Amino acid sequence: MSLKTSIATVSISGNLEEKIEAIAAAGFDGIEIFEQDFIADIRSPRAVGDRIRAAGLEVMLFQPFRDFEGLPQTLRAKAFDRMERKFDVMQDLGCDLVLVCSSAHPEALGGINRAAADFAEVGDRAAARGLRIGYEALAWGKHVNDHRDAWEVVRRADHPNVGLILDSFHTLARGIDPETILRIPGDKIFFVQLADAPHIDMDLLYLSRHFRNMPGEGDLAVTDFMRAVMATGYGGPISLEIFNDQFRGGSPGSIAKDGHRSLIALLDDVRRAEPEATTGLPDLPRHVPVKDTAFIEFAARGDGLADLEKLLQSLGFYQAARHVSKQVTLWRQGGIRIVLNAETTGHAATAWNVRGTSVCDIGLSVASAEDTVTRAEALGAKPFTQPLGPGEMPIPAIRGLGGSVMHFIDDGSLADVWNVEFQPSPLATTDAGLTRIDHIAQTMTYDEMLSWSLFYTSLFEMQKAPMVDVIDPDGLVRSLALATDNGSFRITLNGAETHRTLAGSFLAEGLGATVQHIALATDDIFTTAAALRAAGCPVLSMSPNYFDDLAARFDITTEMMARMRKENILYDADDTGEFFQLYTQPFAGQMFFEIVERRGGYTGYGAPNAPFRIAAQKRFQKPKGMPTA
Numbered sequence: 110m111s112l113k114t115s116i117a118t119v120s121i122s123g124n125l126e127e128k129i130e131a132i133a134a135a136g137f138d139g140i141e142i143f144e145q146d147f148i149a150d151i152r153s154p155r156a157v158g159d160r161i162r163a164a165g166l167e168v169m170l171f172q173p174f175r176d177f178e179g180l181p182q183t184l185r186a187k188a189f190d191r192m193e194r195k196f197d198v199m200q201d202l203g204c205d206l207v208l209v210c211s212s213a214h215p216e217a218l219g220g221i222n223r224a225a226a227d228f229a230e231v232g233d234r235a236a237a238r239g240l241r242i243g244y245e246a247l248a249w250g251k252h253v254n255d256h257r258d259a260w261e262v263v264r265r266a267d268h269p270n271v272g273l274i275l276d277s278f279h280t281l282a283r284g285i286d287p288e289t290i291l292r293i294p295g296d297k298i299f300f301v302q303l304a305d306a307p308h309i310d311m312d313l314l315y316l317s318r319h320f321r322n323m324p325g326e327g328d329l330a331v332t333d334f335m336r337a338v339m340a341t342g343y344g345g346p347i348s349l350e351i352f353n354d355q356f357r358g359g360s361p362g363s364i365a366k367d368g369h370r371s372l373i374a375l376l377d378d379v380r381r382a383e384p385e386a387t388t389g390l391p392d393l394p395r396h397v398p399v400k401d402t403a404f405i406e407f408a409a410r411g412d413g414l415a416d417l418e419k420l421l422q423s424l425g426f427y428q429a430a431r432h433v434s435k436q437v438t439l440w441r442q443g444g445i446r447i448v449l450n451a452e453t454t455g456h457a458a459t460a461w462n463v464r465g466t467s468v469c470d471i472g473l474s475v476a477s478a479e480d481t482v483t484r485a486e487a488l489g490a491k492p493f494t495q496p497l498g499p500g501e502m503p504i505p506a507i508r509g510l511g512g513s514v515m516h517f518i519d520d521g522s523l524a525d526v527w528n529v530e531f532q533p534s535p536l537a538t539t540d541a542g543l544t545r546i547d548h549i550a551q552t553m554t555y556d557e558m559l560s561w562s563l564f565y566t567s568l569f570e571m572q573k574a575p576m577v578d579v580i581d582p583d584g585l586v587r588s589l590a591l592a593t594d595n596g597s598f599r600i601t602l603n604g605a606e607t608h609r610t611l612a613g614s615f616l617a618e619g620l621g622a623t624v625q626h627i628a629l630a631t632d633d634i635f636t637t638a639a640a641l642r643a644a645g646c647p648v649l650s651m652s653p654n655y656f657d658d659l660a661a662r663f664d665i666t667t668e669m670m671a672r673m674r675k676e677n678i679l680y681d682a683d684d685t686g687e688f689f690q691l692y693t694q695p696f697a698g699q700m701f702f703e704i705v706e707r708r709g710g711y712t713g714y715g716a717p718n719a720p721f722r723i724a725a726q727k728r729f730q731k732p733k734g735m736p737t738a
């Protein structure tokens with residue numbers, strides 16, 4: 110047995126035809142017809158049903174039928190008539206299951222037995238036509254707003270054509286323990302809808318209709334919910350029902366693909382947590398634990414290349430090797446590798462043509478590069494290859510953010526790549542104490558953030574931190590941090606809503622999402638800062654007001670305050686430890702490097718400092734009308 114996947118038409122943008130095409134292309138088995146999408150279409154129910162089947166999809170559910178149960182007599186008779194009309198449509202569509210959501214009608218009367226009697230009667234009418242009814246508890250239903258009550262109605266209706274529909278949003282957003290699902294026999298669950306949502310304290314109807322998102326994109330325990338569903342022996346479809354304002358305006362194709370990716374990742378998690386569960390999903394390698402960032406590659410040429418080399422030198426890097434056959438150099442310091450690629454053909458050249466100096470490739474160290482690419486492809490990522498030049502090794506890779514590339518290096522033969530492909534230069538004698546890449550910050554539009562967070566969390570063993578708002582003088586930027594448990598790989602996603610923010614103008618100028626800054630770790634930021642100063646590194650200077658405020662907020666010794674002011678070192682602290690940061694001035698448009706020192710268990714990114722850092726950076730962007738210190 111294999112679980113079938115489905116998605117409600119309401120989840121994606123476009124007209125019904127565009128939705129059908131996107132859903133079929135993304136690889137779903139079936140579709141839930143949200144009635145509004147059907148009513149807005151000009152085709153007959155039969156033509157729509159035929160079109161969906163021609164696209165290779167099954168019409169799995171017709172929904173929603175509202176305000177059915179518990180009505181007083183005249184309204185009740187009308188509801189039954191209305192149901193007969195919808196049965197006509199369903200038969201023409203070729204769909205045998207309708208979702209009845211619990212009534213929110215002001216005149217609906219309560220009473221489990223009254224509702225059960227309504228369902229028993231409508232069950233007979235459905236049976237006469239070979240149709241089935243599924244009852245779903247809306248979290249804001251007037252009398253029934255909990256799947257346990259909906260199940261009691263279905264149980265008492267005791268009709269083979271009447272079953273329960275579970276929706277993870279309604280159960281989890283109300284804080285109902287998903288383990289309660291284990292009391293329901295799997296064959297009485299007719300359909301399962303899945304949705305995640307962010308943890309925002311607001312009215313549930315509003316949260317549900319505007320902020321649902323794909324499993325894994327929000328904060329609900331959708332995996333636990335699905336585990337419980339599987340443990341009942343449920344074998345029906347699992348379907349996404351995502352009401353989301355951004356998705357309604359997004360690209361149908363990419364939203365549908367994200368949905369499919371989220372279901373595969375979820376089913377894989379469920380199978381690992383509940384080995385008895387048969388999902389029908391082909392085996393795939395587990396979430397990839399990232400050991401470290403192996404390298405970061407820039408596309409750079411001409412003056413841009415010379416500028417970047419100079420900046421790297423001032424940061425304590427040295428040119429450690431040269432590629433055997435390409436115009437590519439390797440720069441090192443501590444455990445950090447930065448590759449500068451000046452080739453005029455291939456991937457880096459394409460990136461340079463589009464964006465100029467930019468990060469075109471990120472290399473990660475993983476246990477198995479092959480497994481990583483296998484999992485990525487199963488989740489719908491695109492593999493990346495390009496013709497190998499003389500002396501080059503085939504390193505597994507996929508497409509990442511904004512058409513960039515991610516390569517994977519493991520301890521097998523690939524670990525040799527630096528010796529095989531590169532000719533070493535003489536060793537440097539000094540450095541600035543930088544040890545490793547602390548994090549990579551990628552900038553994108555706000556609309557792309559959920560998609561990329563799902564990309565990373567579904568492929569790698571990474572956790573999301575809560576989203577934070579960063580105030581730019583010209584608008585809001587949202588920031589979402591993803592990290593492995595031990596901090597071996599950290600990435601921050603910055604979503605810009607307008608082009609006037611620093612992040613937004615970076616996007617507009619650079620033609621889309623990419624790496625905006627790279628944070629490098631040091632064990633002693635004061636020593637590093639002194640080395641940078643001696644080497645002429647262009648450090649970003651902070652406003653004196655910033656340091657006055659720090660002195661007021663934290664117990665920092667006068668001596669340390671003086672050093673921080675002198676070196677432009679920013680500071681943050683929480684219950685677990687301390688954090689020191691400094692920034693370079695912007696280069697190549699608006700990229701920059703950050704230097705960080707973490708003390709104790711601090712795992713944040715200095716978010717409280719971001720508005721002041723951005724303001725300082727913007728002083729470089731706007732020569733006119735800006736006071737200078």
Ligand SMILES: O=C(O)c1ccc(O)c(O)c1
Pocket residue numbers: 172173208210245247276302317318350
């Ligand atoms: O928001 C609603 O009304 C609505 C309708 C149908 C559903 O299946 C649901 O979960 C919510």
Ligand SMILES: [Mg+2]
Pocket residue numbers: 245276302350
């Ligand atoms: Mg639902």
